[in-house]
Amino acid sequence: MREGSLEAPTRHPLAWQDPDFYDEAKLDAEMRRVFDICHGCRRCFNLCDSFPRLFDLVDAAPSEELDTVRSEDFKQVVDACTLCDMCFMTKCPYVPPHNFNLDFPHLMLRYRAVEAKKHGVPLVDRELAKTDRNGKLAALAPAVANWASDAGNGLTRPLLEKRAGLHREAALPKYAGTSLTAQARAQAPAVNEAAPGFGRRAVLYATCFANYNDPGIGRAARAVLAKNGVATEVVHPRCCGMPLLEQGDIAGVARAAAEVAAALGPWIEEGHDVIALTPSCALMLKFEWPLILPQDPAVARLARATFDLSEYLVDIARKEGLAPGLAPMTEPVTLHIACHSRAQNMGQKGAELLRLIPEAKVTVVERCSGHGGSWGFKKRNFEVALKVGKPVARQAAKQAGGYLTSECPLAGVHIGQGMEKLGGEAPKPALVAHPVQLLARAYGLME
Incomplete structure (x- = not known):
């Protein structure tokens, strides 16, 4: 049960077609109202980097209150938000129907919408967001695309970092030849x-x-x-x-x-x-x-x-029961519950799925990997993403061998990179892109 409200949290539709949504003075007033509530609560200090940045701004202000924080400094708080929704879903006691009516992720989204309307989205970001176009182009020569994007490529990755803002060490998704x-x-x-x-x-x-x-x-x-x-x-x-x-x-x-x-x-x-x-x-x-x-x-x-x-x-x-034929899984598996799985408010369905396999030994990690979609690839964010995800990497690395999986395949790769950074001699768990693949293996449907 949430502190401050006895009712289930709810979300209001985004008023993005209302001219007031883009009014900068009204946005600033709402930012200050919400940030002042967050400053007085600080429950979300360990969720992501947005909240430490906000609290550091307040603590460093002349009055040590929000009234002496400059509005232009709010951008660094917004830029650290990955829209994971975890503050809204799991931490904040003041979400609707509480009369404080606080929806931090959608406020960050509103700020970005105002920025996009005023300045436009940078060209590089617009091109990176064309995932269908990029996927179709890469499929024409996947070996070349994967060679150019490989983190070990000392020729192309520095260029990608300079021109596209993608950190040279971030593991970028590979492309398949056939969709x-x-x-x-x-x-x-x-x-x-x-x-x-x-x-x-x-x-x-x-x-x-x-x-x-x-x-x-x-x-x-x-x-x-x-x-x-x-x-x-x-x-x-x-x-x-x-x-x-x-x-x-x-x-x-x-x-x-x-x-x-x-x-x-x-x-x-x-x-x-x-x-x-x-x-x-x-x-x-x-x-x-x-x-x-x-x-x-x-x-x-x-x-x-x-x-x-x-x-x-x-x-x-x-409801019906699974078809028989699942072989026991003798190796342990660490399952990361992705933020966008948790945000669906459906419970730990990935863990329930894996525990349908006979003798499955499942360790659940329910904390942000730090990746945040394309956010974690960026030069300005990659090191922060690793820092946020370090507790997850530490927990996953405790399992010697077996499997590591997440319902978010990007999160899984990022956790793998975090484990590599930790070093150590113990064998690391093998990465599996999605829990359904372990179920398929248990059925003998694929290698």
């Missing part, structure tokens, strides 16, 4: 008609990452779902817009939401559930889009029909 949607068109797994879940139908929203970077997540998901009687199709109308949200381009997110909702609408009408393969995209479809387009019935219908991948498989296990 998940193309692979799905070529071969659909045979559905097990004897499975308890037979009769379910689902459409997998591929997401940019699973479509262009790691189709293995989607292949494993389809194989496990087919084993459990679920017929699936794979679609990817376009990116969910999370990179645009990070930049404050709310109108761009709204366009993405309308387009994807229109594309998936016929599948929902035919009785298909919608499964998002990564938690950030599931969060967008289920929660962020309805707050951006609250009057759009197609967006609302899609939100009701959408499941996170782990959430959907656990739902089958609870």
Whole structure:
């Protein structure tokens, strides 16, 4: 139960189409109101770097209060926010319906939207956010793209750091030669008609990452779902817009939401559930889009029909029971619960999923990895991202051997880099991109 309110937290729609949303004086007044509450509470001091930056500003001010903090210094607080939503979901006692009506992440988003409207989004950031375009281009020559982006490439990575602002040591996502949607068109797994879940139908929203970077997540998901009687199709109308949200381009997110909702609408009408393969995209479809387009019935219908991948498989296990054939897992696994999984307010579905495997020994880490999507790749953020994620890396490194996984594949790679920084002679756990791949291995569906 939250201090300060006895009711469940709720979120208000974003008033991004209201001219007052972009009024700088009104924004500054709201920033000062919220920051003063945060300064008086300080419960979120260890969540991310935004709050230490805010509290340091206040403590260094002449009056040691917010009234003598300069408004132009607020930007450093905003720039450290990764929109993980953890302050809203897990820490803040003053979220709606409390009369303080505090929504820190959406206030940071508003500040960025005002910045974007006033100054525009920098060219490099705009280009990096074109994930569909970038994925299609990289697929034309994936070996070249992966060579150029490899952290060990002393020729290209310094150039990327200088021109694109991507830290030369940050592990960037690799690209696949064939997209998940193309692979799905070529071969659909045979559905097990004897499975308890037979009769379910689902459409997998591929997401940019699973479509262009790691189709293995989607292949494993389809194989496990087919084993459990679920017929699936794979679609990817376009990116969910999370990179645009990070930049404050709310109108761009709204366009993405309308387009994807229109594309998936016929599948929902035919009785298909919608499964998002990564938690950030599931969060967008289920929660962020309805707050951006609250009057759009197609967006609302899609939100009701959408499941996170782990959430959907656990739902089958609870309602129908999983198909038999899972082999015991003899090696331990550390599971990182990603922030955008936690923000969906669905419980530790990744842990529940792994514990369906006989004899599974699962250690759960429920703390931010520090990565924050594309935020953690940036030169100005990478070292901070490692610092924020260091407690997670330490805990993961305690497990000698076995597996490390996270429902957020970017978080998993970042934790791996954090473990490398810690050093040590003990063997590190092997990284698995998503828990569903361990379930697929237990079924003998893939190596």
